[in-house]
Every structure is written in C-alpha cells, then in structure tokens.
Amino acid sequence: MLNPELVERAVELLRRGGVIALPTETVYGLAANAEDELAVRRVFAIKGRPATHPLIVHLPGMEHLSSWARDIPPAAHALARAFWPGPLTLVLPRTPRATDAVTGGQDTVALRVPGHPVALAVLKALGGGLAAPSANRFGRVSPTTAEHVRVDLGDDVDLVLDGGPCTVGVESTIVDLSSGAPSILRPGGLSTEDIERVLGHAVPVKTSTQVRVSGSLASHYAPRAGVVLAEPGEAAARVQALREQGLRVGVLGPQGLVLPPDVARFDVPADPAGAARVLYARLREADERGHDVLVACLPSASGLGVAVRDRLSRAAAPRDAGP
Numbered sequence: 132m133l134n135p136e137l138v139e140r141a142v143e144l145l146r147r148g149g150v151i152a153l154p155t156e157t158v159y160g161l162a163a164n165a166e167d168e169l170a171v172r173r174v175f176a177i178k179g180r181p182a183t184h185p186l187i188v189h190l191p192g193m194e195h196l197s198s199w200a201r202d203i204p205p206a207a208h209a210l211a212r213a214f215w216p217g218p219l220t221l222v223l224p225r226t227p228r229a230t231d232a233v234t235g236g237q238d239t240v241a242l243r244v245p246g247h248p249v250a251l252a253v254l255k256a257l258g259g260g261l262a263a264p265s266a267n268r269f270g271r272v273s274p275t276t277a278e279h280v281r282v283d284l285g286d287d288v289d290l291v292l293d294g295g296p297c298t299v300g301v302e303s304t305i306v307d308l309s310s311g312a313p314s315i316l317r318p319g320g321l322s323t324e325d326i327e328r329v330l331g332h333a334v335p336v337k338t339s340t341q342v343r344v345s346g347s348l349a350s351h352y353a354p355r356a357g358v359v360l361a362e363p364g365e366a367a368a369r370v371q372a373l374r375e376q377g378l379r380v381g382v383l384g385p386q387g388l389v390l391p392p393d394v395a396r397f398d399v400p401a402d403p404a405g406a407a408r409v410l411y412a413r414l415r416e417a418d419e420r421g422h423d424v425l426v427a428c429l430p431s432a433s434g435l436g437v438a439v440r441d442r443l444s445r446a447a448a449p450r451d452a453g454p
Contacts, residue, residue, distance in 0.1 A: 133248050137292060142256045144289050150174055152266040152280045153253055154294030155245040157218050157302050157320050158273040159280050160263030171232045171262050177287045180269040185235035186262040187220050190244050191254035199242055199260060201226050206330055207308045213329045216246035218303040218320030222344060233262050239309045241344055249294040272354050272414045275300055300408035301438045305344050316344045318438040354414040357424045358447040363388060369426045370394055381417050384428030395420060403436035410439055
C-alpha cells in the first residue's frame, strides 16, 4: 500500500505547486501545500468550491499544532492526545502561518492529523501542512476509493495515490475550541460520546455558528438522484408513493427491510459504524444505476449514526438550481 517512490513523487509535486489526491481514513482528500496560496486556490477551482468556505489543514503530527494555532486550551491538547492521528478536526485561533486562502478570511483554522499511513508518509516527508478537502466536485458525494476520485476529477489532479477503501467512510468530526466551551460543528467519524468521555462533560452539537467550517452547508454530500428520508418501517410506503409518480426508486437501508421484490436495494450494515463506512459508495452506486430517487433509511441517532443521519439529511436538502 505504501510506495516510497510514489510518496517522493507526490511530495515533489506538492513542493512545485501541484495538487494531488490522497487517502485518509475518512475520505480521499484533494491536497495542496497549505502555505502555497496559488496551489490552494487551484484546489478551490478544481472543486468549484466558494473561496469563503474554509479548508482543513492536515498536519504530520501533534507537535506541529502550535505553529498553526495559538491560545490552545487544555481541552484541545487532551483531544489531540486521545484521537490524533484520527478523524478529529480542531478549530482554533490561527497563527500567521494559516493564510486567508485556507481559512476563508476567518481568524480561526481547522486542523487535524489524519490516521492513514499514506497521508502521514506524505505529510512527514513534506514537513508541513496540507490543505485537503474531499476530492470531489463541491457539494457532491465524497470519494472513499481512488477510483471515485478518478471518475469525479479526471485529469484535473496531478497524481492520485491509491490507499485502498477508506476505513471510516465519513468526514472527520469538527470541534470548535476557538472561544469558550467546546462544541461540535460537524458530526463525523468520531462520536460525541468519545469526545465527552475525554473531556468529562457534555459537548453540544451546534447547527448554527459564526465559525464557518467544511461540510456545514444545508445541501451537501448529494448524489445526482434525489434523496428522501424515512424510518425503516416507512420505507415500503415511501417507495410505493414515489413509484406511483413514475419515478425509478431505490432503497438505501439495512438488510431485512420488507420491500417489493423488484425494488433495487442498496444494503448497508445495521451498525452505524458499518453504515458510515459504505454510505458514500452506496450513494454512488445508486447514481451509476440511474435512479431518480433514493429512499434512505435513517439509522439510530447514537454513535456514528449521528454522522450518517447528518450526511443523509444534507443529501436530502433542497439543492441550488446549478450543475
């Protein structure tokens, strides 16, 4: 999986202002040297991402935290020690090293250390930070394999490093520590329960905040097919109503759902962590098979089920009338 020659080539491209795709444990990232403003702006252009939508800076290790962030509270150190490398992003006041191009003009920066050997090898060889949002067109389904990246971005990327399927499958959990008490700005691959266990107190999930972060728009993570949310017991009725409208309907949900035999099924594991791991791949499969609508069954609102529900809710939200 880890090819030293490819890592060396990737670092050379990054130092020359290139943009590469690389695996993390969450999703594949579209990476540029975070201190190269032109390269960072190329990431925005490739994705079609608004320049005010900040990026997460990926670091080689916890020891780099203080060069990118200031006024770091004890809670940030505790979370970093517990969960880095891993699917946790910390939002903190920035130092001058984090430029406006990365932060969207805010006085905060989002930082994490990814838990994938390929990403860590590139970061350590580079010796700096990588600005790396998901390697897909803005607002669409995030990639969890190298092939997803190639299909989405084609030749717009200088190099795609293949590290196999992502083991977590949804983006990192974002925790705001920039002022006052910690809060979760985006549920993700690390559960609220795990964060609260380390901090020793409840941590609220904030759906509205002045701090802008990745993946916080109402419509996001969306396949081309429409998405309709349902509890598992409601799925069959939703399918019937949509089919009566002449739509080609598929169902995303756990095995064992009672459905008409001719309905296309996109099965996900019943446990939330398993559902998170395959969620984006199943959404992409529904698009490949040309479905008009996908009835998505909501998992329980605990553990990583919170992140899966969040992604499905954003996929089902009204979309802008754009491409």
